[in-house]
Amino acid sequence: MTRGLWTRETVASLLLAAYLPLALFWTLSGGVAALGLFGLVALIVAGWHLAFMLLRAQPPSLAALVTALGIAMLAPEDLGLFRLGLGISFGVVMGEMVFGGWGRNVVNPATVTLAFLGFGFPTFGWPGFDAPVAWAAIPAALIGMALGVLPAAVLIGAGLLGGIAVFGGLLPDPVLYAAGIVLVLLVADPVTSAGTTPGRWINGALYAALVVLFANQWTGAAPVQIAVSAALLASIAAPLLDEAALALWIAQRRRRHGRS
Amino acid sequence: MAFLDTGAGLTPVFPSPPEAPGITEVITEEAAVRPPVGPLLHVTPLVQEGDLVPRGGAVACLRHAPDVRFAAPIAGRVARIDLLPGRRLSEIVLFREDDGGVEHHDTKAATTAPDLRRVLQRAGAWPLLRRRPFGGMPAQDETPAAIFVMGTDTRPFAPDPDQALKGREEALSRGLAALATLTEGPVFLCLAEGSRLAQVAARKDIHMGIHLAPRGARHPQSSAGICMHGLFPAGLDTPVWDIHAEDVAAFGGLLDTGTLSMTRLVRIAGAGLREARLVRSHPGADLRQLTQKIARPGAHVLMSGSPLDGHRAHWLAPRHRQVTVLPRPPVPRRSHWLTRALTRPGVAGPAIPTAALTQALGAALPAPPFLRALGAGDAETAMQLGLLSLLEEDLALADYVLGEGGRLMGQMRNLLDRLREENAA
Numbered sequence: 001m002t003r004g005l006w007t008r009e010t011v012a013s014l015l016l017a018a019y020l021p022l023a024l025f026w027t028l029s030g031g032v033a034a035l036g037l038f039g040l041v042a043l044i045v046a047g048w049h050l051a052f053m054l055l056r057a058q059p060p061s062l063a064a065l066v067t068a069l070g071i072a073m074l075a076p077e078d079l080g081l082f083r084l085g086l087g088i089s090f091g092v093v094m095g096e097m098v099f100g101g102w103g104r105n106v107v108n109p110a111t112v113t114l115a116f117l118g119f120g121f122p123t124f125g126w127p128g129f130d131a132p133v134a135w136a137a138i139p140a141a142l143i144g145m146a147l148g149v150l151p152a153a154v155l156i157g158a159g160l161l162g163g164i165a166v167f168g169g170l171l172p173d174p175v176l177y178a179a180g181i182v183l184v185l186l187v188a189d190p191v192t193s194a195g196t197t198p199g200r201w202i203n204g205a206l207y208a209a210l211v212v213l214f215a216n217q218w219t220g221a222a223p224v225q226i227a228v229s230a231a232l233l234a235s236i237a238a239p240l241l242d243e244a245a246l247a248l249w250i251a252q253r254r255r256r257h258g259r260s
Numbered sequence: 261m262a263f264l265d266t267g268a269g270l271t272p273v274f275p276s277p278p279e280a281p282g283i284t285e286v287i288t289e290e291a292a293v294r295p296p297v298g299p300l301l302h303v304t305p306l307v308q309e310g311d312l313v314p315r316g317g318a319v320a321c322l323r324h325a326p327d328v329r330f331a332a333p334i335a336g337r338v339a340r341i342d343l344l345p346g347r348r349l350s351e352i353v354l355f356r357e358d359d360g361g362v363e364h365h366d367t368k369a370a371t372t373a374p375d376l377r378r379v380l381q382r383a384g385a386w387p388l389l390r391r392r393p394f395g396g397m398p399a400q401d402e403t404p405a406a407i408f409v410m411g412t413d414t415r416p417f418a419p420d421p422d423q424a425l426k427g428r429e430e431a432l433s434r435g436l437a438a439l440a441t442l443t444e445g446p447v448f449l450c451l452a453e454g455s456r457l458a459q460v461a462a463r464k465d466i467h468m469g470i471h472l473a474p475r476g477a478r479h480p481q482s483s484a485g486i487c488m489h490g491l492f493p494a495g496l497d498t499p500v501w502d503i504h505a506e507d508v509a510a511f512g513g514l515l516d517t518g519t520l521s522m523t524r525l526v527r528i529a530g531a532g533l534r535e536a537r538l539v540r541s542h543p544g545a546d547l548r549q550l551t552q553k554i555a556r557p558g559a560h561v562l563m564s565g566s567p568l569d570g571h572r573a574h575w576l577a578p579r580h581r582q583v584t585v586l587p588r589p590p591v592p593r594r595s596h597w598l599t600r601a602l603t604r605p606g607v608a609g610p611a612i613p614t615a616a617l618t619q620a621l622g623a624a625l626p627a628p629p630f631l632r633a634l635g636a637g638d639a640e641t642a643m644q645l646g647l648l649s650l651l652e653e654d655l656a657l658a659d660y661v662l663g664e665g666g667r668l669m670g671q672m673r674n675l676l677d678r679l680r681e682e683n684a685a
Contacts, residue, residue: 002274002567002586002660003660003663003664003665004272004660004661004662004663005661005663006612006614006616006617006661006662006663007609007662007663008609008610008611008612009609010663011612011614053601053602057601059601059602059609060602100610101609101610103609103610103611103612104610148614148615148616149612149614149615151613152615190612190613190614191612191613195613195626195628195629196626196628196629242629245626246626246629246645249626250644250645253493253646257492257493259493259495259498
């Protein structure tokens with residue numbers, strides 16, 4: 001038997017390829033410190049993948065690097081090794097590994113980690129992003145959509161609503177930058193975003209709406225904190241959106257054919 | 261914008277040498293009568309080893325429905341009758357002897373639907389039909405809710421039905437008119453865009469219940485299950501049949517002349533060949549003879565069917581129109597346990613929802629929830645999403661694209677078998 005290429009690891013490596021522009025610009029602006037942070041985070045995530053391979057026979061995945069990139073770019077600054085390790089362990093184990101590894105998880109482990117760190121250690125400041133890093137999210141999204149590994153409906157749905165908000169003056173620039181990076185890195189994750197096309201449109205639009213809401217009503221929140229909280233809520237809502245879209249699809253077929 | 265116009269689906273590319281021009285007719289020295297894919301059938305042999313049978317002569321019938329018969333694809337002497345325990349048919353092998361003659365059937369009396377049904381069953385044409393849900397040959401007295409005639413084939417290396425039916429439009433329209441009497445529902449004729457066969461369906465002298473269904477050029481758009489899923493889904497109480505257009509022309513020929521044509525257009529292709537060929541051969545043809553002179557030296561694998569949904573075989577399977585020859589893969593060396601744990605885990609990886617997966621199912625159904633339901637054995641959700649219209653071959657492209665090596669098709673077969681048992685009670 002001959003076999004095709006689109007296994008889980010192919011998708012993970014294509015995702016990494018799509019994120020390369022983002023990673024490149026972030027490293028250019030952050031320098032050696034950023035690379036060191038990425039290495040440390042990747043080491044901790046890989047440690048948990050190795051532990052679950054040895055204890056639970058779960059094959060490790062290249063998606064560990066995608067998770068590490070998300071955490072390293074967005075985690076609060078100057079946390080120290082212990083707090084960072086605690087947050088990553090919680091996020092990776094409870095958000096991904098206990099469900100059976102990448103591909104079977106319901107929430108993005110990086111989102112869980114960042115939410116845990118944000119709510120657990122609120123005194124540490126969140127990172128800000130320069131315009132070049134934020135702009136690099138656009139080529140990343142385009143590469144991902146062209147390869148078919150990032151759901152286009154999520155990105156376009158969020159982009160449309162976000163564009164309207166920017167046009168209406170509801171999104172300040174720092175929030176827009178952070179929200180764009182979080183959209184590409186965390187929200188548009190193919191596994192944990194909605195799986196049906198209508199669900200994906202609403203998933204993206206819901207994320208953008210939450211960002212606009214938080215940006216205008218949540219006083220004192222950092223831009224990245226706003227975006228990560230919106231990403232967490234949007235990804236928790238994704239299965240519900242899928243369920244609704246499927247029920248609608250089945251009802252439509254039943255009306256047309258008299259059976260499903 | 262031809263890229264966008266061809267619609268959903270993929271065009272997987274497999275290596276194959278260039279094709280020799282022309283079509284040769286090959287009747288192999290040995291041939292086998294095999295039961296159609298599906299549950300094993302209890303049969304009563306109608307011949308004994310050593311008997312001479314004409315082409316189209318009955319060699320076996322179903323034990324509980326003696327009217328449904330299996331016909332010999334070539335004239336010859338019965339060499340071996342292989343039955344499994346319980347007299348279930350495995351294969352009946354024939355040695356070719358051209359003086360066996362051709363079997364004639366009296367088809368003049370076939371004017372009403374029950375007569376027509378009996379003629380098709382007694383002539384051995386019934387196994388050309390396939391029913392859904394669950395697959396296999398339809399029961400003797402089953403009335404389908406609709407019939408799909410597949411006049412297009414998008415599988416890699418599939419022979420073009422237009423070419424196969426050149427000059428046989430009369431027989432096709434006769435066969436279509438006959439098929440339309442077997443069902444009270446519609447008959448869908450699925451054709452590629454711009455197919456010449458569209459004129460046949462437009463003719464006034466055939467039954468009004470023929471609907472044209474134009475299909476795109478990418479796989480799996482002409483997979484019968486995907487067509488059914490969009491146009492007329494099969495259900496537990498509403499079986500839907502499908503049949504290849506060339507076999508419908510064989511029906512028409514049977515009604516016109518009294519003999520069932522056994523030849524069909526078959527393409528031989530694959531990386532294990534020196535040159536590809538287009539031949540007119542018959543079901544149960546000996547694949548070794550078909551490929552002997554054109555195979556590359558060295559070990560190879562003979563498959564009946566396309567590279568996507570074919571299986572290793574000795575004989576051309578009853579409904580197949582393709583032979584694939586692949587070089588035999590080398591036996592993998594034993595590797596370190598850690599390498600194996602990293603590359604070939606015991607538990608298969610999950611399917612990641614990507615555009616490739618959606619297109620591999622022709623964008624016809626929500627692919628990620630459907631595959632999740634298959635993996636979890638969730639029959640209820642899978643049925644709601646359209647499981648009953650589908651068979652393994654409709655999922656073959658998704659299985660190939662995701663690199664599952666047949667696991668998805670196996671999951672679907674298990675679920676279908678379970679549902680069949682539950683609903684038989």
